[in-house]
Amino acid sequence: MKVQQIRQAAEVSALEDWGTAGLPGTEPSRVSGRQYVIPGHEAIDTGVFECSPGTYRRSVKQAEVMHFIKGSGTFTPDGEDTVRFAAGDTLFFQANTEGLWNIDETLRKIYVIF
Template sequence: MTTIRTLAAHNSAAVDLGALAPKPTAITAGQQEAAREVWSNDRIGTGLWECTPGTFTAERNGYTEICTILSGRVVIEVEGEDPEEFGPGDVMVMPSGWKGKWHITEHLRKHYTTISD
Protein backbone atom coordinates (compact mmCIF):
# COMPACT_ATOMS: atom_id res chain seq x y z
CA MET A 1 0.00 0.00 0.00
CA THR A 2 1.23 3.49 -0.82
CA THR A 3 0.91 6.18 1.81
CA ILE A 4 0.64 9.84 0.84
CA ARG A 5 1.93 12.37 3.35
CA THR A 6 1.18 16.05 2.94
CA LEU A 7 2.17 19.16 4.83
CA ALA A 8 -0.46 21.20 6.63
CA ALA A 9 0.17 24.17 4.34
CA HIS A 10 0.09 23.71 0.60
CA ASN A 11 2.59 26.53 0.10
CA SER A 12 6.05 25.19 1.00
CA ALA A 13 7.19 28.74 1.81
CA ALA A 14 4.63 28.87 4.65
CA VAL A 15 5.53 25.52 6.27
CA ASP A 16 7.01 25.94 9.75
CA LEU A 17 10.37 24.16 9.93
CA GLY A 18 10.80 24.80 13.63
CA ALA A 19 13.41 26.88 15.39
CA LEU A 20 16.65 27.73 13.66
CA ALA A 21 19.72 26.06 15.19
CA PRO A 22 23.47 26.57 14.67
CA LYS A 23 24.81 25.12 11.39
CA PRO A 24 27.48 22.56 12.44
CA THR A 25 29.70 23.03 9.36
CA ALA A 26 29.39 26.84 9.23
CA ILE A 27 32.43 28.90 8.35
CA THR A 28 30.44 32.08 9.00
CA ALA A 29 29.85 32.66 12.72
CA GLY A 30 26.20 32.59 13.75
CA GLN A 31 24.88 30.82 10.64
CA GLN A 32 21.71 28.83 11.41
CA GLU A 33 19.52 26.19 9.77
CA ALA A 34 16.21 24.37 10.20
CA ALA A 35 14.70 21.34 8.49
CA ARG A 36 11.54 19.28 8.38
CA GLU A 37 11.46 15.80 6.94
CA VAL A 38 8.28 15.08 5.01
CA TRP A 39 8.76 11.40 4.23
CA SER A 40 11.44 8.71 4.33
CA ASN A 41 12.07 4.99 4.05
CA ASP A 42 15.26 2.93 4.34
CA ARG A 43 16.83 4.50 1.22
CA ILE A 44 15.03 7.76 0.32
CA GLY A 45 14.22 10.88 2.34
CA THR A 46 12.54 14.13 1.35
CA GLY A 47 11.75 17.38 3.10
CA LEU A 48 12.34 21.10 3.44
CA TRP A 49 15.47 22.90 4.67
CA GLU A 50 16.43 26.52 5.16
CA CYS A 51 19.56 28.39 6.15
CA THR A 52 20.60 31.94 6.97
CA PRO A 53 23.20 33.83 4.91
CA GLY A 54 26.82 32.80 5.27
CA THR A 55 29.20 30.07 4.15
CA PHE A 56 29.45 26.42 5.14
CA THR A 57 31.19 23.27 3.92
CA ALA A 58 29.21 20.25 2.73
CA GLU A 59 29.85 16.68 1.64
CA ARG A 60 27.54 14.03 0.23
CA ASN A 61 29.08 10.73 1.31
CA GLY A 62 26.98 7.62 0.83
CA TYR A 63 24.03 9.45 -0.69
CA THR A 64 22.99 11.66 -3.60
CA GLU A 65 20.94 14.81 -3.01
CA ILE A 66 18.55 16.41 -5.49
CA CYS A 67 17.17 19.78 -4.45
CA THR A 68 15.03 22.58 -5.80
CA ILE A 69 15.62 26.11 -4.54
CA LEU A 70 12.30 27.57 -3.37
CA SER A 71 13.54 30.99 -2.21
CA GLY A 72 16.81 32.82 -1.65
CA ARG A 73 20.11 32.55 -3.47
CA VAL A 74 23.28 30.49 -3.12
CA VAL A 75 26.63 30.27 -4.88
CA ILE A 76 28.01 26.72 -4.92
CA GLU A 77 31.78 26.33 -5.05
CA VAL A 78 33.43 23.03 -5.96
CA GLU A 79 37.21 22.77 -6.14
CA GLY A 80 38.45 22.91 -9.74
CA GLU A 81 35.15 24.25 -11.13
CA ASP A 82 33.69 27.71 -11.69
CA PRO A 83 31.26 28.79 -8.93
CA GLU A 84 27.58 28.52 -9.91
CA GLU A 85 24.70 30.64 -8.61
CA PHE A 86 21.28 29.12 -7.95
CA GLY A 87 17.95 30.76 -7.13
CA PRO A 88 14.22 30.03 -7.02
CA GLY A 89 13.19 27.24 -9.39
CA ASP A 90 16.72 25.98 -9.98
CA VAL A 91 17.42 22.26 -9.49
CA MET A 92 20.78 20.94 -8.26
CA VAL A 93 22.14 17.40 -8.07
CA MET A 94 25.01 16.59 -5.72
CA PRO A 95 26.08 12.99 -6.37
CA SER A 96 27.53 10.73 -3.70
CA GLY A 97 31.13 11.83 -3.11
CA TRP A 98 30.36 15.50 -3.84
CA LYS A 99 32.25 18.03 -1.72
CA GLY A 100 32.06 21.82 -1.79
CA LYS A 101 31.09 25.10 -0.14
CA TRP A 102 27.72 26.82 -0.03
CA HIS A 103 27.81 30.63 0.00
CA ILE A 104 24.25 31.65 0.88
CA THR A 105 23.68 35.26 -0.14
CA GLU A 106 19.93 35.43 0.69
CA HIS A 107 18.07 33.38 3.32
CA LEU A 108 17.60 30.08 1.48
CA ARG A 109 14.80 27.51 1.48
CA LYS A 110 14.94 24.33 -0.57
CA HIS A 111 13.07 21.09 -1.10
CA TYR A 112 15.44 18.13 -0.99
CA THR A 113 15.40 14.44 -1.77
CA THR A 114 18.25 12.17 -0.66
CA ILE A 115 18.91 8.71 -2.07
CA SER A 116 21.30 6.40 -0.23
CA ASP A 117 23.88 4.43 -2.21
Protein backbone atom coordinates in the same frame (compact mmCIF):
# COMPACT_ATOMS: atom_id res chain seq x y z
CA MET B 1 0.25 5.91 1.07
CA LYS B 2 1.70 6.16 -2.45
CA VAL B 3 1.71 9.96 -2.66
CA GLN B 4 3.50 12.20 -0.16
CA GLN B 5 2.51 15.87 -0.26
CA ILE B 6 4.23 18.85 1.30
CA ARG B 7 1.62 21.60 1.19
CA GLN B 8 2.87 25.13 0.57
CA ALA B 9 6.53 24.26 1.25
CA ALA B 10 7.49 27.94 1.05
CA GLU B 11 5.31 28.59 4.10
CA VAL B 12 5.92 25.49 6.28
CA SER B 13 6.50 26.93 9.74
CA ALA B 14 7.14 23.93 11.98
CA LEU B 15 10.86 23.63 11.18
CA GLU B 16 13.20 22.01 13.70
CA ASP B 17 16.43 23.73 14.74
CA TRP B 18 19.25 21.71 13.18
CA GLY B 19 22.04 23.90 14.58
CA THR B 20 24.64 25.94 12.76
CA ALA B 21 27.09 25.60 9.88
CA GLY B 22 30.02 27.88 9.19
CA LEU B 23 33.69 28.26 8.53
CA PRO B 24 35.96 29.47 11.35
CA GLY B 25 36.02 33.27 11.45
CA THR B 26 32.66 33.64 9.70
CA GLU B 27 29.17 34.29 11.00
CA PRO B 28 27.56 30.83 11.25
CA SER B 29 24.43 30.05 9.27
CA ARG B 30 21.38 28.87 11.20
CA VAL B 31 20.08 25.62 9.78
CA SER B 32 16.58 24.23 10.25
CA GLY B 33 14.28 21.81 8.53
CA ARG B 34 11.51 19.31 8.59
CA GLN B 35 11.95 15.74 7.45
CA TYR B 36 9.15 13.83 5.77
CA VAL B 37 9.24 10.03 5.91
CA ILE B 38 7.84 8.02 3.03
CA PRO B 39 6.40 4.87 4.64
CA GLY B 40 8.17 1.79 3.33
CA HIS B 41 11.00 3.89 1.85
CA GLU B 42 12.72 5.16 4.99
CA ALA B 43 16.13 5.09 3.23
CA ILE B 44 15.00 8.06 1.12
CA ASP B 45 15.44 11.29 3.08
CA THR B 46 13.17 14.12 1.96
CA GLY B 47 11.93 17.35 3.43
CA VAL B 48 12.19 21.12 3.73
CA PHE B 49 15.54 22.76 4.60
CA GLU B 50 16.24 26.39 5.46
CA CYS B 51 19.57 28.17 5.96
CA SER B 52 20.40 31.77 6.86
CA PRO B 53 23.20 33.73 5.09
CA GLY B 54 26.76 32.54 5.67
CA THR B 55 29.62 30.49 4.24
CA TYR B 56 30.34 26.85 5.02
CA ARG B 57 31.81 23.66 3.57
CA ARG B 58 29.70 20.59 3.06
CA SER B 59 30.25 17.08 1.85
CA VAL B 60 27.20 15.57 0.15
CA LYS B 61 27.68 11.86 0.93
CA GLN B 62 24.66 10.56 -1.02
CA ALA B 63 23.07 11.70 -4.28
CA GLU B 64 20.72 14.62 -3.66
CA VAL B 65 18.21 16.63 -5.66
CA MET B 66 17.25 20.05 -4.32
CA HIS B 67 14.75 22.60 -5.56
CA PHE B 68 15.09 26.13 -4.20
CA ILE B 69 11.86 27.91 -3.34
CA LYS B 70 13.36 30.98 -1.62
CA GLY B 71 16.73 32.71 -1.43
CA SER B 72 19.96 32.70 -3.40
CA GLY B 73 23.65 31.91 -3.20
CA THR B 74 26.44 29.90 -4.76
CA PHE B 75 27.98 26.47 -4.45
CA THR B 76 31.56 25.84 -5.58
CA PRO B 77 32.33 22.14 -5.95
CA ASP B 78 35.98 21.31 -5.22
CA GLY B 79 37.95 21.69 -8.46
CA GLU B 80 34.98 22.98 -10.49
CA ASP B 81 33.30 26.24 -11.45
CA THR B 82 30.94 28.06 -9.09
CA VAL B 83 27.22 27.42 -9.59
CA ARG B 84 24.89 30.35 -8.81
CA PHE B 85 21.35 29.44 -7.75
CA ALA B 86 18.15 31.28 -6.86
CA ALA B 87 14.52 30.52 -6.10
CA GLY B 88 13.07 28.37 -8.87
CA ASP B 89 16.34 26.53 -9.64
CA THR B 90 16.90 22.80 -9.18
CA LEU B 91 20.31 21.18 -8.60
CA PHE B 92 21.41 17.55 -8.66
CA PHE B 93 24.47 16.49 -6.64
CA GLN B 94 26.36 13.28 -7.27
CA ALA B 95 27.26 11.29 -4.18
CA ASN B 96 30.48 12.42 -2.48
CA THR B 97 30.34 15.99 -3.79
CA GLU B 98 32.32 18.39 -1.60
CA GLY B 99 32.49 22.14 -1.80
CA LEU B 100 31.79 25.60 -0.46
CA TRP B 101 28.32 27.08 0.07
CA ASN B 102 27.90 30.85 0.17
CA ILE B 103 24.34 31.78 1.09
CA ASP B 104 23.52 35.39 0.13
CA GLU B 105 19.84 35.44 1.09
CA THR B 106 18.09 32.99 3.43
CA LEU B 107 17.31 29.96 1.33
CA ARG B 108 14.63 27.36 1.56
CA LYS B 109 14.69 24.19 -0.47
CA ILE B 110 12.90 20.92 -0.93
CA TYR B 111 15.40 18.08 -0.92
CA VAL B 112 15.46 14.38 -1.72
CA ILE B 113 18.51 12.33 -0.71
CA PHE B 114 18.86 8.89 -2.29
